Amino acid sequence: MSANAVSLYLDPQIRDWVLFPITLVMILVGFLRHYVVVLLQSPPKKLPRAAIREQRALARAQILRATAVHSPIPPQTYTSISNYLSDAFATGAYLKDGPPKGDGPSTAPNPMTDPAAMDGMMAGMKTQMVMMVPQMIIMEQTVKLPFPLTLGFKSMLQRGIETPDMDVRWVSSLSWYFLNFFGLNGLYRLVLGNDNSADSSQSMTASPFAGGATAAGPQDYAKLFKTEKDNLEFSEGLYNWVGKDVEDRVLRKYGKLAPAY
Amino acid sequence: MSLQSALEKLASYRTNNTRDSREVFRQGVFVLKSGKTSNLGDDGWAFLEQLTLASIDVGRLDVADQCLKQLGERFPDSPRVDVLNGIRMEATxxxxxxxxxxxxxxxxxxxxxxxxxxxxxxxxxxxxxxxxxxxxxxxxxxxxxxxxxxxxxxxxxxxxxxxxxxxxxxxxxxxxTPQNPFAFLQYAETAYTAGDIPLALKMFLVVIDMNDREDEDTIPLGISVRAWWGIKLCTRQLIASTSSYTSLSNTAVPKNIKLIDELATERVLTAYSGEQGVQTRSLVSTWMSGR
Structure with missing residues (x-):
């Protein structure tokens, strides 16, 4: 391509009928998506009481362990709580379905078989579908930016046009779409508030499977309880009552005893 | 009283969990009468909840019903409103x-x-x-x-x-709440009442130990006065009973119990050294010297 000649003639109608509509449609689609997602969102599922109990049982042991090195409670109370929790974990008293009957091979629960997990996944899929639709209806046109750019922007701005010689200032409409796609987040935040669901770039990365399986997916509590039991035993070795030498500390603080060092 | 200052005060009560119902009611009715609750946004609903509880507290159930009606219309299935309704029912x-x-x-x-x-x-x-x-x-x-x-x-x-x-x-x-000295104080006092004096003594001492702001040059204030009194009561009993004291929690009596007793006497008397304490000081000294 020669440097001096005007490389391409851009019909102003392209600008009026392609670029502005793309931007406008992008913005409107963002708003629409936000409201559709709000409509589709299922309310957070309520956990049955037994499930909450199972989920929070680990926290009990963790709270006990957290202060074990300077524990606020006297030794006898500490050991009794610790033993109680160890026993409960060993027998599975905190498991949602009660203590295990026989000792069959314990398998990790499959997310597909748990109806509760399936519900969560469905909710994810529904919102995901809304995100995918607009990406399919995009055509290709070109626009010229009013400023020069280096060659490095070629892949960013001319997506879909395999012409190595074309000036980098030309932008394909597909690229324009993507620029809008990532760039409109600020506008959405301004109009819809901070936690809007209009921005599609975030939800693209979150798959309905990845989110459900790792964060809220079913966990093998029986196994977690076994580990926690070991942790409890370990903490019992570290246990130290905060009141053990407290009288010496107080006497030293008030200058009645010589400092220890 | 301006609307702005009233709203700010109510908001700070909400964040600090203050239950000054009379004051909340006074300010809240003022806000409610001004009719601006609808354009407060999400804060408006929290305010209505706060005013409902306060007006039930002060016995103005008509105001509470008014708030509950607004809340019920906005959140028909909310468990939080259900609880508020329950509290309102408890009143009558x-x-x-x-x-x-x-x-x-x-x-x-x-x-x-x-x-x-x-x-x-x-x-x-x-x-x-x-x-x-x-x-x-x-x-x-x-x-x-x-x-x-x-x-x-x-x-x-x-x-x-x-x-x-x-x-x-x-x-x-x-x-x-291992950082809350008041929980320790309550534990110590309960242990004292239960008769486990060595355990109570230890816990009273923990309360003192947790207080960073006081040392030998300051006058004990607030929670420390109570804790020092507790220590004094414990040491007095422990010294008086010469035989080994039985403790349910197997807590040993500290070796230097005499030193602790001296320190506690000194601290309690210091607590009564200020201008307000002068009248009671002689009473305290008499009690201290009496065995």
Whole structure:
């Protein structure tokens, strides 16, 4: 391509009928998506009481362990709580379905078989579908930016046009779409508030499977309880009552005893 | 009183969890009368909830009903509004009606902690303490981290003279809020009442140890005065009973008990050295010298 000649003639109608509509449609689609997602969102599922109990049982042991090195409670109370929790974990008293009957091979629960997990996944899929639709209806046109750019922007701005010689200032409409796609987040935040669901770039990365399986997916509590039991035993070795030498500390603080060092 | 300052004050009450119902009611009615609640946004609903509770507290049920109506229209199925309705019912209805209302809510959602707690408080109020303790135990087995629940359990036990059970409940409060000297003070006083003097002494000393702001040159204030009095009471008993003191928790009596006793005497007397303490100081000294 020669440097001096005007490389391409851009019909102003392209600008009026392609670029502005793309931007406008992008913005409107963002708003629409936000409201559709709000409509589709299922309310957070309520956990049955037994499930909450199972989920929070680990926290009990963790709270006990957290202060074990300077524990606020006297030794006898500490050991009794610790033993109680160890026993409960060993027998599975905190498991949602009660203590295990026989000792069959314990398998990790499959997310597909748990109806509760399936519900969560469905909710994810529904919102995901809304995100995918607009990406399919995009055509290709070109626009010229009013400023020069280096060659490095070629892949960013001319997506879909395999012409190595074309000036980098030309932008394909597909690229324009993507620029809008990532760039409109600020506008959405301004109009819809901070936690809007209009921005599609975030939800693209979150798959309905990845989110459900790792964060809220079913966990093998029986196994977690076994580990926690070991942790409890370990903490019992570290246990130290905060009141053990407290009288010496107080006497030293008030200058009645010589400092220890 | 401007609308702005009233709203700011109410908002700070909400964040600090202050229950100054009379003041909240006074300011709240002013805001409500100005008719600006609808354009407060989300804060408006929190304000209505706050005003509802305050007006039930001061006995102005007409205002409470007015707020509840607005809240009920906006959030028809909200469990939070259900609880508010329950509290409003407690003010006028018979306990059995309220209990059956709460039972209905619990049947719909067995894991609603707020309703469960209200139910337990009603049970305790009408004297069904056994049932209340049973429910509270089950509640705490599920929602272990509810320190208020453990305190309530300790209070119920203490009111039935079951101080050792109260101590066990308080141990969980200590685990949950290990940074709160008032929890330690309550534990110490309960241990003292239960007769476990060595344990009480240790816990009183922990309260003193937790207080960074005071040393030998300052006058004990607030919680420390109470803790020093507690230490003095413990050391006095421990020194008086020459035989080895039996402790349920196997806590040993400190070796330098005499030194602690001296220090406690000194600190308590220092607490009464200020201008306000002068009159009572002689009384305290007489008590200190009397064995």
């Amino acid at each position: 209805e018979s306990p059995s009606t309220v209990l059956s209302y709460y039972d209905e809510l619990m049947n719909m959602d067995p894991s609603n902690a707020a309703v469960w707690k209200r139910r337990i408080s009603v049970l305790r109020r009408i004297g069904r303490v056994e049932k209340a303790v049973e429910e509270l135990n089950e509640f705490l087995d599920t929602f272990y981290t509810d320190a208020e629940g453990w305190l309530e359990l300790a209070d119920i036990f203490a009111s039935c003279n079951q101080y050792n059970f109260a101590l066990q409940a308080l141990a969980h409060v200590l685990l949950l």
